[in-house]
Amino acid sequence: MSVSAAAPAPPPAQPGAVTGAGPGPAIDLHDLRRLFTGRGAATKALDGVSLQVAPGEIFGIVGRSGAGKSTLIRCVNLLERPDSGAVRVLGEDLLGLDGTALRERRRRIGMVFQHFNLLSSRTVADNVAFPLEVAGVPRAERAQRVAEALALVGLADKAGAYPAQLSGGQKQRVGIARALAPRPRILLCDEATSALDPETTQEILALIKRLRDQLDLTVLLITHEMAVVKEICDRVAVMERGQVIEEGRVFDVFTRPRHPTTRRFIADTIGHFIPPGTVARLPAPREGEERRLLQVLFAGPNSTRAVISEASRRFALDLDIISGRIDEIAGEPFGLMALAAYGSPEQIDAATAWFTELGLTVTPVDAPTLQTKAEAA
Numbered sequence: 001m002s003v004s005a006a007a008p009a010p011p012p013a014q015p016g017a018v019t020g021a022g023p024g025p026a027i028d029l030h031d032l033r034r035l036f037t038g039r040g041a042a043t044k045a046l047d048g049v050s051l052q053v054a055p056g057e058i059f060g061i062v063g064r065s066g067a068g069k070s071t072l073i074r075c076v077n078l079l080e081r082p083d084s085g086a087v088r089v090l091g092e093d094l095l096g097l098d099g100t101a102l103r104e105r106r107r108r109i110g111m112v113f114q115h116f117n118l119l120s121s122r123t124v125a126d127n128v129a130f131p132l133e134v135a136g137v138p139r140a141e142r143a144q145r146v147a148e149a150l151a152l153v154g155l156a157d158k159a160g161a162y163p164a165q166l167s168g169g170q171k172q173r174v175g176i177a178r179a180l181a182p183r184p185r186i187l188l189c190d191e192a193t194s195a196l197d198p199e200t201t202q203e204i205l206a207l208i209k210r211l212r213d214q215l216d217l218t219v220l221l222i223t224h225e226m227a228v229v230k231e232i233c234d235r236v237a238v239m240e241r242g243q244v245i246e247e248g249r250v251f252d253v254f255t256r257p258r259h260p261t262t263r264r265f266i267a268d269t270i271g272h273f274i275p276p277g278t279v280a281r282l283p284a285p286r287e288g289e290e291r292r293l294l295q296v297l298f299a300g301p302n303s304t305r306a307v308i309s310e311a312s313r314r315f316a317l318d319l320d321i322i323s324g325r326i327d328e329i330a331g332e333p334f335g336l337m338a339l340a341a342y343g344s345p346e347q348i349d350a351a352t353a354w355f356t357e358l359g360l361t362v363t364p365v366d367a368p369t370l371q372t373k374a375e376a377a
């Protein structure tokens with residue numbers, strides 16, 4: 001199974017768009033720090049965050065509530081100013097700009113919000129036109145750009161409707177059209193699907209992906225759901241307490257998570273692997289034997305069935321498959337399996353080392369808590 005490059009081939013740019021970011025990153029954040037001081041204890045919302053997002057990439061930032069995601073994404077268009085650090089967007093240092101120059105650069109960065117932020121007294125078309133009015137775009141051009149943006153999100157027939165007449169998914173499409181109307185190069189999505197049901201979430205994620213391809217956009221999104229990351233992101237950063245604790249290609253982070261927090265996120269998304277009832281029914285180890293539960297992740301060309309039967313022969317072990325599933329991340333298949341290994345500790349250690357040599361990721365798990373041993377410690 002081959003591993004493909006993270007960033008997609010750049011498709012043709014949107015007519016009239018500002019040209020791409022050049023060879024460097026589209027977004028380059030360096031050592032961002034932001035401290036909030038209130039009446040209580042001070043909060044380090046950002047505690048030294050550095051990130052680079054390549055042109056054309058969909059980059060996800062995932063983390064629990066309070067991890068610092070919103071503060072971080074708002075630093076990209078300077079809705080929030082970091083206390084220190086550097087914010088380079090499309091090759092330019094934004095912190096060095098103000099007034100007209102900053103407003104002009106911000107137009108290259110569209111933003112989509114969780115709760116859509118539509119003006120209820122304005123029609124769909126007038127909501128989409130709003131940022132163009134603020135930017136002083138002449139009326140005729142506004143009308144053309146609004147029509148173009150609504151067509152891109154599949155809402156050309158709703159131009160005269162009011163937000164109250166739309167479903168949640170349609171409202172978010174309007175939010176996306178409004179973000180696209182100024183023809184940005186970068187799209188920031190702040191929990192864009194968190195207020196939507198699962199089916200609508202899929203539709204909106206598919207739309208964002210198509211727009212990235214069609215318009216050669218760079219997308220930075222924040223979410224608390226690893227499922228969103230799994231669905232559309234090329235790379236992901238996991239945040240905790242104002243820091244990035246893990247970062248990489250989505251496939252790598254899912255198949256070889258290093259941090260316990262990342263493992264918990266992944267377990268929430270792709271499920272736990274050892275049904276407790278099954279564990280209760282497993283035979284007890286024989287005299288002199290140990291029973292160890294192992295979670296095995298495979299993402300390579302090895303057929304697990306062959307690997308398991310060979311390990312059983314080589315190391316004189318009994319290996320029971322308790323559960324298994326094949327899933328797909330960013331278009332690449334991977335497998336996840338739970339095994340009960342019966343044998344001497346040395347035999348099980350030797351088999352585990354052999355699996356690891358073959359490129360499988362083996363993690364001992366505790367039943368019935370289903371935590372990895374490292375997390376339980």
Ligand SMILES: Nc1ncnc2c1ncn2[C@@H]1O[C@H](COP(=O)(O)OP(=O)(O)OP(=O)(O)O)[C@@H](O)[C@H]1O
Binds near residue numbers: 038065067068224
């Ligand atoms: N304006 C503010 N004043 C004081 N504290 C703030 C402010 N904005 C954010 N914080 C604090 O900074 C930390 C990070 O908040 P942030 O909103 O960036 O996290 P988040 O990961 O986006 O969480 P959520 O998904 O709940 O918004 C939190 O502890 C939050 O309470």
